[in-house]
Amino acid sequence: MNPAGHPDVKPYDALLVLSFGGPEKPEDVVPFLENVTRGRGIPRERLEQVGEHYFLFGGKSPINDQNRALIAALEKDLADNGIDLPVYFGNRNWDPYLADTVARMKADGIQRAAVFATSAYSSWSSCRQYRENLWDAVEQVEGAPRLDKLRQYYNHPGFIEPAVDACVAALEQLPDHGDAARLVFVTHSIPTAMAETSGAPEDDPANVGAQPRDAYVKQHRSAVDEVASRVRARTGRAHRHDLVYCSRSGAPSTPWLEPDVNDHLEELARDGGTQVVLAPIGFVSDHMEVIYDLDTEAMATAERLGLQAVRAATAGTDPRFVAMIRDLVLERAAAERGESPERRAVGSMPAGPDLCGVGCCPNPRGPRPALCGRDS
């Protein structure tokens, strides 16, 4: 508590929500895809397909509206809890671009901000690339505020509890309360090489307490096992569960994490399965991957196979998820003041560290500087 009796957020004077960005109208789609894939060697065909996914939804991704709704909910949560902290919004790939936001923060006199990224897990794509983006933005803006990225939150109860409720609610929508349903947890596929090098090398003495190697899959396993066991406790049923992948990209010759959700549904149907809940555990809100790859494509696969399927909700603006962000800011602020805050975590892995390990989640195209690591 500070002298006014409010929770103490010192040394922070702002919170930055950092996200991926998405197109808002048809003319944005191609330039957005160019931003995302510059230098990435994504085949032309794949880009055209993904462009079609956006055009199917009027050239507009849901992600920016989802983030604006999250920020509105967060501003209210902070104010209701007596915390006076302006919230800024910056994206990697679309307006408002991160560097512009950092410039605005500087102009507003912000000195040190906590950064919440809309991705819960470790990997180059989901964590270190955001840290590289932060480095680049601070390079571009002279006198930029200090930026501290908050820890991974895939195992925070504010992320897990809404996922449990969402699975239970989805089961309820199936005949017989989903008694026969499998829980199919879905996340974004990444190249297997990127998955294997996610987390930090354990042989470096600087990495005690850092995320282990293979963190992307280990963290997902921890999250889905925890959610599934809580769902079983709630329903009293032995629903089996699986972790599968969507949105594979890249060259066909490069291995990515499998099985793909559509192939997995085929296998379930062959095994005599009749009901599934598709739970997008890899996504914090309804991104294009959720509304296209799951709601459109995987749902069509399920229908073709005669499987009854319901998609579980993402965290979105669930009040527990919003309160989690406040908790992470207060936790980190206390740690920065030299206190030892409680670090809430559930499941088989401990709370992650504030700073990423040395050599954590390397960029597949070679080393690039990044903020918020033990080596930066």
Ligand SMILES: CC1=C(CCC(=O)O)c2cc3nc(cc4[nH]c(cc5[nH]c(cc1n2)c(C)c5CCC(=O)O)c(CCC(=O)O)c4C)C(CCC(=O)O)=C3C
């Ligand atoms: C792990 C992961 C997350 C989750 C973590 C996080 O949230 O950050 C994520 C999120 C997202 N990915 C998104 C969109 C795209 N990702 C692409 C390409 C890629 N994603 C990758 C990985 C991930 N991506 C990878 C390894 C590639 C290959 C190219 C590369 O090595 O970078 C491409 C290019 C076309 C294609 O290749 O499919 C697009 C359009 C959107 C916006 C959605 C919307 O509009 O709602 C979001 C939230």
Ligand SMILES: [Fe+2]
């Ligand atoms: Fe992606």
